[in-house]
Amino acid sequence: MKQIRPAPVPSAQATDPIPSWNDTVPKQAIIAFVEKVTKEGSPDFVPVAERIAVFDNDGTLWPEFPMPFQLAFLFDELKRRTPNEPKLAADPMVKAALAGDMAKLFAGEHHDGLLRIIALTHTGMKTGDFQARVEAWLASAKHQRFGQPYDQLTYQPMQEVLRYLRANGFKVFIVSGGGADFMRVWTERVFSIPPEQVVGSTARTKFELSDNGPVLLKTVEDPFVNDKTGKPVGIWQFIGRRPIACFGNSDGDQAMLQYTTINNSHPSFGLIVRHTDAEREYAYDARAPISGKLVEALKEAPQRGWSVVDMKNDWKRVFGFGQ
Secondary structure, eight states: OOOOOOOOOOOHHHHOSSTTBOSSHHHHHHHHHHHHHHOTTSTTOOOGGGOEEEEOOBTTTBOOSSSOHHHHHHHHHHHHHGGGOHHHHHSHHHHHHHTTOHHHHTOTTTTHHHHHHHHHHHTTOBHHHHHHHHHHHHHHOBOTTTOSBGGGOOBHHHHHHHHHHHHTTOEEEEEEEEEHHHHHTTHHHHHSOOGGGEEEEBOOEEEEEETTEEEEEEOOSSOBOOSTTHHHHHHHHHTOSOOSEEEEOSGGGHHHHHHHHTTOSSOOEEEEEEOBOTTTSOBOSTTOSSSOOOSHHHHHHHHHTOEEEEHHHHBSOSBSSOO
C-alpha cells in the first residue's frame, strides 16, 4: 500500500517574508538586499557577525505624531504627580507642559524647558522605580486617537522586516533619540530586541550601596543626545561595528543613514519611512510639530540610493490591529 505523505509546508520566505508590504519598489529592494548579502559564494556575501541593522524607533517602528510616546508618558506623569506635589506644580515649565505650550518647552537648541521637566521628575529616581512607572503607564494609558495601548501601535510592516532580518542572521539594534532607560523597559517584549541592543539618549547614572543593597540613581548630568550626528557616535560607542542596513524616517536619521551607506566596505542599504497616510496614520514631512521633520534626508535619498517608503501606497496595513 502506497504511503501518503503530507505536502510540505512552505516556509515564510518561500511564500512572502514581509506580507504587509505591497509589491512595490521598497519591498523589492529589501528582499533583494537580504538575498544578496546572505548568499554564500557571492561577492556581496556578508558574514553573519557583520550583519548589523539599525532602526530608529519613533516614526520608524511606531508613531511619533503629534508627539513621541515618551513625551506622552512624561506629561501623564506630571498630571499624576502635580495634584500632590505643589512645588512641582508651581514650576513655570511644568505649567507650560500642562497647558500644552510646546513652543515654550522646545525653545532653545537643547529644548531647555523639556530638560527642566526631566530634571524635576527624574533626578534621584531609582532605575527600578523608573522602570516600574513606565510599565504601569504602558499597562493603563491609551493613545488618544487610536484608542489602543501605546505598545500595540507598532507598524506591522516594520515588525515583519525585523523578523525577516533576524531570520537571515542579522543582529538588530534600535538607535533612537529617545531615552535608553525608557525604551529598554519594553523593547524586548514589543520588538524582540533585548535591552542591550538599544542605543538611546542617556545621562549619568550614579551607584549607591544602600541598607537594602546596591541601587542606581538617575541624574541629568552629562547628557548624551543620541540624535542627528549623535547617532553614528552612539553606534560606534555602544555597538562597535558599522551597520550594513539602516532604517529611519526623519532628518534626525540622516547622519545614521550616511554612516551606514557611504563608503561602506560591505554592500549597504538605507530606507526612509515617509508618513503619507492621513487616514490610517498621519501625513507630514516638513510639518512635524515636535519631531520627525523630513526635508534634507528626503532630498539626499536619490543621490545615495536610499529607498523611500510611501506609507499610503507601499503598506497594505499600518498596524497589527484591525483598521
